[in-house]
Amino acid sequence: MTQAATTGYQDPIENTSTGLSSRKLMMWAFLASDVMFFGTFIATYLVYRGKSLVGPYPSEILDIPVTSVSTFVLLMSSLAMVLALHYLKNGEKNKATLWILAVVVLGTVFMGFQVVEFRLFAQEGLTPRTNLFGTTFFILTGIHGAHVTIGVIWMAFLAYGSHKGTLRSDNSMDLEIAGLYWHFVDIVWIVIFTVIYLISAADGPPPGAETILH
Amino acid sequence: MTTKSLTFPRLFPRPKADTGIWSWIGTVDHKRIGTLYGITAFIWFIVGGIEALLLRVQLARPENDFLDPEAFNQLFTMHGTTMVFLVVMPLSAAFFNWLIPLQIGARDVAFPRLNAFSFWVFLLGSLLLNVSWITGDAPNGGWFGYAPNSSTTFNPGIGMTYWVVGLNILGVASIAAGLNFIVTILNMRAPGMTMFKLPIFTWMTLITSVLIVLAMPVLAVAGIQLLSDRVYGTYFFDSLGGGDPVLWQNIFWLFGHPEVYILILPAMGIVSEVLPTFARKPLFGYPFVVFAGAAIAFMGWFVWAHHMFTVGLGPAANSAFAISTMLIAVPTGVKIFNWLGTLWRGNIRLNTPMLFSISFIAMFTIGGLSGVMHASPPTDAQQQDTYFVVAHFHYVLVGGALLGIFSGIYFWWPKFTGWFLNEKLGLTNWALMLIGFNFTFGPMHWLGMDGMPRRIYTYAEDMGWETSNLFSTIGSMLLGLGILVFIINVFYSKMNKKMASADPWDGRTLEWSVPSPPPPHDFDEIPQVKYRDDFWFKKHPETIAQYYHDEHDDQDQAVPSGAQFDGDDEAVAVPAVAENKSNGHGHGGIHLPDMSYYPFVLSVGITIFGAGFLTNTYVIAAGVPFFLWGLLGWSMEPVNDPE
Amino acid sequence: MPNLWQKLTQHDGNGWWNLPHGPSNEPNPPHEGPVGGPWLANLWRVATYGGVSHAGPGFYWFVGFILAVITLLEVWLFTVESLGIWFIPILLILSLGKFVGVMAYFMHLRFDHLLYTYFFASAMIVGVLIFTIILFLSEYANQPVLF
Known part of the structure; x- marks a missing residue:
């Protein structure tokens, strides 16, 4: 058993009242804060679900197979992340660097999917200014995409650090904290994929939309 | 140990000066940051107060034309926004910064640079918000910014955009500060100071910080949504696209109600420190005060719709929220009885801080009672949007939060500066404020019952509201005079210094064990804590048996000998900290974090980025280099440069 | 045995409010490599042991595999038309499972x-x-x- 395994996930450097790393504690508090942030956006989406007055409606525009692939990509990036942390703690530098790079690549692929999706939607006539679905969809997934982009940049720096040897098993807390952020962004997408894509995919015009418009 | 790390090229040398402008821009000292918070917030307090006085002058007599309606709208919007976000929250933050490390026996907060960052973001955000006065188009949609009144359709000027951007930037500052204090309180406690030995002000800070961290993101979302409605023409709150303005109210008050507890809980903490000191008794029912605070913080999430009783949510929703609103008065009442219990049979010294604290209890109780009145939907239907509500929340915010903060200012001033504020001027200040306050807001109760609506810029002569309004205006002048006396007091006392000892009030908590003002490293030696109010029992060991027997008649709960921490992992872990911190070099063997200008750079980046939403995309882009410079420089900068 | 009130408020540092204890310092159970021996039993032990993490790459791959399977299941359920009103609850439960999986094992909450x-x-x-x-x-x- 290596050092990492016997100390659990405590940071051996820190001597605090709780024995926990201050930075990690703060990251968890920040994630709690982010729960409320995304929670409010998702609640807004749900309040407005099925209330768009004009098309395109989710049923006309959402492409579940494509999004399933991008969801899978983000899920696998989470796996890559946890493996990278494991290898880093074990001192296997090259494997760690490779897996952090895998996170960067998978995150970039996910963002690529999102950019393509946004462009396709725009071509098909759905923008934030088209209807309520467009408004809530673009802002929510856009904010999530911003989180992913920040994470990708962060991971790129860490990959460089791991390659250069400035990120090692003794300061693996740097990667662990970034990892918490990354996993959180992933679980937000788990919720978004279910709520926006799978559950709403059949949503059409609201009952009575015709009478409202004409 | 040689450790490689990434480095970021330094454009400027790391600030080292002890005096001068760079010593303030680069400071990471919690005491200096607290001072910066206090001074900035007090300046905004004067600005917000002048705004209020202008409003009162306009309302002094009917059919007045001192202000036009547009100016009136801008003034009441900015008065509310300023007082909530730029005065009471940062004044509380000033106390957090100054006191938390001192009270828990630490040498700084957990993240000193993040602390500096919070302040600079707050300062620049508050400036950005007030720049709108210069452009002549200040926010005018109320501090709650109700959609669709705040949408471009009904509010085409740029004022409300300033408001949204300003609040979002201030939100960043609040969340950063909240995270910092949560971690500081949990992780930086002196050896032996378990959670239930924390000073009560520290407990209230912890609870407030949790509320800030959870509530501010909700405001941020509301802000982002309104901003995208205003700037990009989305439909979040636009009923033409099917949007629902009531959603704005839901989201805003979802933030807004925890916010009022963010404003009042620190003041409650201050009062809970002042009363025991001047009654020379421990706080009565300490666990009750803590749990009541936690209960308020939790229940505060489930009462927001009482701001919306007249929206038409339906009887079921109204009843549910009426019940939860009335229930939240219970923990608040528990606290009031605890304060009374603390005073009961105490050896009371009536000086300025004590008088402010006692007035806090009385005024806050009045405000709380009128709050319970409009917790009932039928009553609220009569009182909604009348001056009765104005009277209510000024009784809890001025009579509550502000009197509490003034009590704290008089109480801790000798600790902060090393000299006392003048007692006679202090009493004058207190009397003028209390009388002026009651004259200002007392008459508003019956004005409201008489049907005078809020936010009207004038009223007709035959409404019968002249006398009360005139009284109210005269009262507001007295209140303003009281504040003026405070400012005079500060300068007078500075010129005629009456020096204070380390422990001028016979205090109870650890901040009184260090010199006044505290040295940069706060504690020469990290204290070992045995009891709640440890410092008091070190001074008066003869009282230990009395209080600890009183609280624990149960024999299993032995009188704490202090030396025993069996089974407590903190006792094992924490002495290492003390050792660790006192073995360094410099500053009398104590390492303090080095100064850094990156927090300032990063906050400049964020502010320029935000200002871009008010101007154009190029400005947003102009913020990015500052943002990256600050962020990268900060993340690659070691806390202490290698010597 | 202290009662509830004492547990909440006592001074000697063992109350609930003195924060839970960290990962246990018990010796690790005998255990070679990430997934060895009768691997399912081993997985179960890793997954349910609340203390020092014994999770290795094999375990993480397994969790990742389960999460991928759940995602596939969700997408497949989407094509099934006969679920009716059960569609949304089933999907919510499945995504909750994924949520908890990532939280507990990838974010190490189970061991932390x-x-x-x-x-x-x-x-x-x-x-x-x-x-x-x-x-x-x-x-x-x-x-x-x-x-």
């Missing part, structure tokens, strides 16, 4: 200090409650009787 779980859970509890209430308020606004 309880305080982290408290932090996150407090936000989740408050968030889920209030956002559910908002959905109800929006859905049932202006209706004379809710129940």
